Amino acid sequence: MLEVQELTKRYGTTLALDGLSFRVEPGRVTGFLGPNGAGKSTLMRAAVGLDRPTSGQVLIEGKRYEELHLPLTRVGALLDARSLHGGRTVHGHLLGLARSHRIPEQRVREVLETVGLSAASHKRAKGLSLGMAQRLGIATALLGDPSLLLLDEPVNGLDPEGIQWIRRLMKKLAGEGRAVLVSSHLMSEMALTADHLIVIGQGRLLADASVDDFVARHSRSYVLVRTPEPERMRDLLAAQGIHADTGPDGAIQAVGTLPETVGTLAAGNQVPVYEISRHVASLEEAFMQFTDAAVDYRAKPEVR
Secondary structure (H helix, E strand, C coil), X not given: CEEEEEEEEEECCEEEEEEEXXXXXXXXXXXXXXXXXXXXXXXXXXXXXXXXXXXXXXXXXXXXXXXXXXXXXXXXXXXXXXXCCCCCEHHHXXXXXXXXXXXXXXXXXXXXXXXXXXXXXXXXXXXCCHHHHHHHHHHHHHCCCCCEEEEEXXXXXXXXXXXXXXXXXXXXXXXXXXXXXXXXXXXXXXHHHCCEEEEEECXXXXXXXXXXXXXHHHCXXXXXXXXXXXXXXXXXXXXXXXXXXXXXXXXEEEEXXXXXXXXXXXXXXXXXCCEEEEECCCHHHHHHHHHHHHCCCCCCCCCC
């Protein structure tokens, strides 16, 4: 288990983390979300002793990283897939780490097979593609068979097959009782992979909730209705106590009802309709709406 306690980190005058506190529980995949510059990578670096907190602490199984005996057997981290000695082979990189932690060489072969790099075991790191480097980074994180995994943007550089593979792997690891914390900007992947979410912005905790609860609280679902008689349809909905908004394209957005209810109402009152469909809120929509005020780096709209 990972426990973050009132963690604050300053770089000069920049406040990267501001009293951040949360826990990553075993047995589930926890998505770690936030806009660029929110502090996600800083938190992960602090967790494994690469950044010293200004105040507060991160505990792994009740201890700071530097207090852990043979830390690779407690926590595995993928922070920067390109942080490799370019002259070392894939096998050599893992073997050196294994020997430093009294891990048998057989384990090196096992993790290479797990990540699909057995055939590339003698390839030098400088010759790896980004996707292969990501797989090697994941193999490094798995090497000590740890109970906690910290994965920073693990799908970067992976092809569609690789993305499906890492998704299944994270779920499998959590299913074995491990705690998995994974950061990503791909909301569609987090919606498919994560059980729980930690959302931060400007170094502060914004949300700590299940995926379903987060989406339900911070977005809206509705029934979309397209009709040549929108005013009449709105009146009929209002008479039934159903709130209706107007979408950007003029379509009706009926909130808190079902397509069957709207369809029956339209048919019973002979209102012609072109479309009745249910719009289910997505994690991406909820995230964008919820974190809008915490975005530090925002592109300007294209000028035409």
